[in-house]
Amino acid sequence: MSDATNADSPDDPMMFLDPHVHMVSRTTDDYEAMRDAGVVAVIEPAFWLGQPRTSLGAFEHYFSMLVGWERFRAGQFGIRHYCTIGLNSKEANNVGLAEDVMDLLPLYACKEGVVAIGEIGYDDMTDAEDRFFHEQAELAKELDMLVMVHTPHRNKKEGTSRSMDLCEEHGMDPSRVIIDHNNEETVEEVLDRGYWCAFTIYPETKMSNERMVDIVQQYGSERIFVDSAADWGVSDPLGVPKTAKLMLQRGIPEEDVRKVCYENALTAYSQSGQIDEEDWLDPPAIDQRQLYGGNSVLRGGRDPEVRDPDERRHDNLIID
Amino acid sequence: MNRSRVKELLSEWLGRVAADDGLDWLHEQREEIATGAPRRTFYTSFSAVTRYIDKHDLNLSTEDLNAADEARSGWQPVNWSADQAGRTLIVLSLPHENKDEYLHVLDRVFTHADVGESVALYQALPLLPYPEAHRDRAAEGVRTNMTSVLEAVAHRNPYPAEHFDEGAWNQMVLKLIFEGSPLYPIHRLDERANPTLARMLVDYAHERWAADRSVPPELWRLVGPYAQASALDDLERVLHDGTAAEREAAALALSASPVARAETLLQDEAPELKQEVESGSLTWKDFQEKRLEAMA
Numbered sequence: 001m002s003d004a005t006n007a008d009s010p011d012d013p014m015m016f017l018d019p020h021v022h023m024v025s026r027t028t029d030d031y032e033a034m035r036d037a038g039v040v041a042v043i044e045p046a047f048w049l050g051q052p053r054t055s056l057g058a059f060e061h062y063f064s065m066l067v068g069w070e071r072f073r074a075g076q077f078g079i080r081h082y083c084t085i086g087l088n089s090k091e092a093n094n095v096g097l098a099e100d101v102m103d104l105l106p107l108y109a110c111k112e113g114v115v116a117i118g119e120i121g122y123d124d125m126t127d128a129e130d131r132f133f134h135e136q137a138e139l140a141k142e143l144d145m146l147v148m149v150h151t152p153h154r155n156k157k158e159g160t161s162r163s164m165d166l167c168e169e170h171g172m173d174p175s176r177v178i179i180d181h182n183n184e185e186t187v188e189e190v191l192d193r194g195y196w197c198a199f200t201i202y203p204e205t206k207m208s209n210e211r212m213v214d215i216v217q218q219y220g221s222e223r224i225f226v227d228s229a230a231d232w233g234v235s236d237p238l239g240v241p242k243t244a245k246l247m248l249q250r251g252i253p254e255e256d257v258r259k260v261c262y263e264n265a266l267t268a269y270s271q272s273g274q275i276d277e278e279d280w281l282d283p284p285a286i287d288q289r290q291l292y293g294g295n296s297v298l299r300g301g302r303d304p305e306v307r308d309p310d311e312r313r314h315d316n317l318i319i320d
Numbered sequence: 321m322n323r324s325r326v327k328e329l330l331s332e333w334l335g336r337v338a339a340d341d342g343l344d345w346l347h348e349q350r351e352e353i354a355t356g357a358p359r360r361t362f363y364t365s366f367s368a369v370t371r372y373i374d375k376h377d378l379n380l381s382t383e384d385l386n387a388a389d390e391a392r393s394g395w396q397p398v399n400w401s402a403d404q405a406g407r408t409l410i411v412l413s414l415p416h417e418n419k420d421e422y423l424h425v426l427d428r429v430f431t432h433a434d435v436g437e438s439v440a441l442y443q444a445l446p447l448l449p450y451p452e453a454h455r456d457r458a459a460e461g462v463r464t465n466m467t468s469v470l471e472a473v474a475h476r477n478p479y480p481a482e483h484f485d486e487g488a489w490n491q492m493v494l495k496l497i498f499e500g501s502p503l504y505p506i507h508r509l510d511e512r513a514n515p516t517l518a519r520m521l522v523d524y525a526h527e528r529w530a531a532d533r534s535v536p537p538e539l540w541r542l543v544g545p546y547a548q549a550s551a552l553d554d555l556e557r558v559l560h561d562g563t564a565a566e567r568e569a570a571a572l573a574l575s576a577s578p579v580a581r582a583e584t585l586l587q588d589e590a591p592e593l594k595q596e597v598e599s600g601s602l603t604w605k606d607f608q609e610k611r612l613e614a615m616a
Contacts, residue, residue: 063432067433067434068433068435069465071434072469083376106360106363107431112434113368113434278347285377286375286399286404287375290435290436290468291435
């Protein structure tokens with residue numbers, strides 16, 4: 001994977017940022033594969049877990065995990081981990097619990113490495129979803145934070161328009177809002193209205209690598225970026241590097257690939273002040289001690305501390 | 321402990337590395353919290369420290385560390401960073417007249433802590449009021465799999481030596497060994513050595529050998545004073561087959577054994593090391609500097 005992507009410039013391998021991936025559901029093999037493929041940082045948006053939580057403690061534990069254990073775990077593979085904090089639209093429908101979660105959010109939203117309030121938005125577009133979307137947009141304004149919007153899988157086009165209407169109703173600057181899970185039907189409006197337009201490479205239900213290449217060919221590389229949203233479903237944590245590889249093969253200039261698979265997401269989320277290229281290129285000593293066990297994260301996947309990937313991957317049945 | 325001196329020192333050290341606007345912000349937050357601001361102000365400013373204060377290391381001098389030890393015996397903020405000092409100052413400004421209320425707020429902030437915050441909180445344990453009330457929390461910190469958090473409890477922290485019973489102490493030492501963390505930064509390490517711990521460590525060494533894995537040489541430091549019979553056989557094996565570092569550790573351990581056979585064994589297997597130990601040119605401190613710190 002990394003060989004193909006980096007064929008043109010072996011001395012300066014491409015770095016990738018996966019700005020939407022649910023690592024709590026992924027294995028250490030995934031972390032190793034991501035690191036080998038050049039993923040240097042990930043953003044993990046707070047979402048649901050495949051079935052609704054039934055108590056506040058479950059949310060509390062989940063948020064603590066995002067800023068604690070998962071952040072540390074990623075560091076062990078040389079990957080820098082960030083997150084967004086928010087009440088997702090599906091679980092907004094349990095109103096009593098949702099109200100309690102709203103009280104919890106400010107405790108986590110201001111933590112280091114929390115780059116946005118998200119993923120929030122609509123699922124079925126119920127009244128409860130609407131209410132908590134509004135309340136969290138207000139919270140983001142109050143805390144001067146970015147917003148990351150999950151657009152619905154059903155009735156997507158209307159849901160996407162309405163999400164942007166809602167953000168504008170709260171006086172948000174579109175350049176501080178990331179609209180995610182876009183497709184061919186929503187891309188134009190999202191870009192025209194000035195928002196960051198993210199695409200999720202999710203094999204069965206969202207966007208494929210192939211379609212993504214077509215979109216970049218048609219709409220260019222401004223304010224567009226790619227993520228994997230890999231989670232507990234059939235999904236691919238290598239969605240970003242694989243799409244990059246395909247784009248290069250299809251003749252999209254490396255500079256555009258770099259924007260769509262690294263730089264744009266970084267520019268968008270760095271407005272939070274909580275993510276910076278220096279975090280993985282030249283981390284402060286305290287981060288090296290706390291997250292990486294004294295090892296620095298090496299630039300662009302060179303000499304990763306993990307075991308030799310070639311040796312492991314050529315034969316999945318090697319016993320070590 | 322002279323808590324106001326602790327705060328003075330932290331402020332002084334922070335003043336050397338932090339920018340003025342960050343220091344102003346911190347001052348304001350501390351005032352508000354100390355004068356009864358809502359809990360939310362405490363939680364959010366504790367988290368927000370890294371937004372105002374850069375994460376430089378404090379790089380404390382020997383004089384600074386002596387002053388720390390004077391203000392609070394055993395306090396060794398060797399690896400502290402500016403944000404950590406800022407967070408500690410915020411925690412130290414929390415009113416604590418009402419014990420239940422104070423402990424509740426502290427419990428919440430621990431529960432919600434991220435990696436850096438956890439490290440700051442555990443390292444601040446020896447500076448907090450109601451020290452006996454944090455025992456379970458500290459033991460909980462030892463159970464973590466985040467090495468940096470574990471080390472925040474165990475390394476350069478006088479709290480465990482002062483408050484852990486033997487069971488909690490032994491688990492802490494074993495967990496460090498298991499995680500591959502060094503033992504030498506543990507406060508009062510030799511003083512708290514005990515026969516149960518020595519036995520647990522020998523068992524651990526046997527497990528490692530059974531799996532054809534290496535045994536961290538530092539382990540023998542806590543076995544030595546209680547080494548008899550079969551533990552002496554183990555140390556003999558290390559002297560025989562070990563690497564240079566392992567042999568040094570075994571020699572040091574044997575020299576601490578009260579049993580006569582230990583001395584004979586050392587004389588027979590490694591007379592040169594015996595001499596080094598006796599002349600004082602090989603100590604655990606040398607071992608730490610030469611063999612362990614060099615690796616870190």
